[in-house]
Amino acid sequence: MDAIHVLGGNALFGETKIQGSKNAVLPVMAAALLIKDVCVIENCPHISDVYHMQQLLGSTGCKVVRSGETLTIDARNISEDTMAGDHVTGMRSSITLLGAMLGRTGEVTMAYPGGCVIGERPIDLHLNALRRMGVAIYEEEGRFTARAKTLEGAVIRLPVSSVGATENIILAAVTAKGVTVIQNAAMEPEITTLCEFLREAGAVIEGIGGSVLMIQGGHTLHGIRFRVPADRIVAGTYLMSVLGTGGHIFLEDAPVAQMRSMIRTAEKIGAEIHVTRDGLNIIAKDYKNPIPYIKTEIYPGFPTDMQSVLMAVLSTCPGESVIEETIFEDRFRIASQLRKMGARVELKGKRQAVITGVDSLLGCEVAAEELRGGAALVAAGSMALGETVVKNCHFIERGYEDICRDYQNLGVNIFWQR
Ligand code: UD1
Secondary structure (H helix, E strand, O other): OOEEEEEEOOOEEEEEEOOEOHHHHHHHHHHHOOOOOEEEEEOOOOOHHHHHHHHHHHHOOOEEEEEOOEEEEEOOOOOOOEOOHHHHHOOHHHHHHHHHHHHHHOEEEEEOOOOOOOOOOOOHHHHHHHHHOOOEEEEEOOEEEEEOOOOEOOEEEOOOOOHHHHHHHHHHHOOOEOEEEEEOOOOOHHHHHHHHHHHHOOOEEEOOOOOEEEEEOOOOOOOOEEEOOEOHHHHHHHHHHHHHHOEEEEEEOOOHHHOHHHHHHHHHHOEEEEEEOOEEEEEEOOOOOOOOOEEEOOOOOEOHHHHHHHHHHHOOOOOEEEEEOOOOOOOOOHHHHHHHOOOEEEEEOOOEEEEEOOOOOEOOEEEOOOHHHHHHHHHHHHHOEEEEEEEOOOOHHHOOOOHHHHHHHOOOEEEEEO
């Protein structure tokens, strides 16, 4: 019975603080496994993916203690090389532990990772890259074992700049013998955060922020205190929301430098945006312009994780908008739910959505099918007239600490039904 009730249709006014980043904290937690010491990680969001990662680290013998937003990870003693199935299959980013476990123990058995149903999401790029570093992979039904006597540095050109594969190669490379070069590396801010964490801990990494990373393996890593940046996708969710409702909001701690493409898109829709020293001030006055064409892209382009909430907003912008999804092949599941709310969304194949704006969405019962789409339905509920009930909200809790609290801070009448 994890539903969210939203009484929508009113402008948003208020301010809310943006939580720490899910996609940044998870690889950093995995990286802590490589360090035979104690790491203190600040600004860790209270979300179920972090909880699962804590359990996974615990299952290796690592000691993880949470105090408020701070996690202390003591990886001095590691025992197990098998990852507990339930936690692995529940979360895509558990695959990041592959590189970290190989780096630490040279062997790991994992169930195939799960995560949101937004397309195929294979792990071939991860496994092929690790093979090039001397890892042998034995696949069995539903799980696989990866083993390396010694990890060897290698030159790896990724055919697709996969975020997860880049993270895994980095994690394996910091303990490998020799130099690893990653060409066509993902440039998402979460990769930069992971590299900065490792560099502060003693790793030697060059090219941070760019598409070619060079990692010199074998340096001793030591425990550090590190702060996780704020979540650009959570901030983007509220930035887009206010364009569907109108109003004036302030997003404290929004990671502005990572949000350029979202800010540009919001400005095209009609937002007036002011960057301040501690966040983002958004005024939606002359708003609701459609966007003739936009596509999701790798960073620094418009993020695929923001695509669903953008679709919700464009549903309320009179005129025609077109969204092309270039990253995942099945990420328009929200369209059928938005249609229930009165949106006019036509799918052209699996990659293109044509949205014809309506005057207003109408509240009704909808169901989340995955994390970002679920959050977008809550955003749609804040725009819709009447009451929207969003079911299956455990998906949203994978990445949002408390979406109701945040919307309440922005003046929305919204509550959990547990
Ligand atoms: C990460 C993010 C996710 C975001 C995505 C794209 C985390 C925990 N998740 O996911 O929120 O939507 O980046 O920015 O950080 N691919 C393959 N083979 C592979 C790996 C990927 O074909 O082995 C394909 C995928 O199917 C997809 C594309 O590459 O089409 C990009 O995926 P990738 O960047 O790997 O996404 P994730 O790391 O899974």
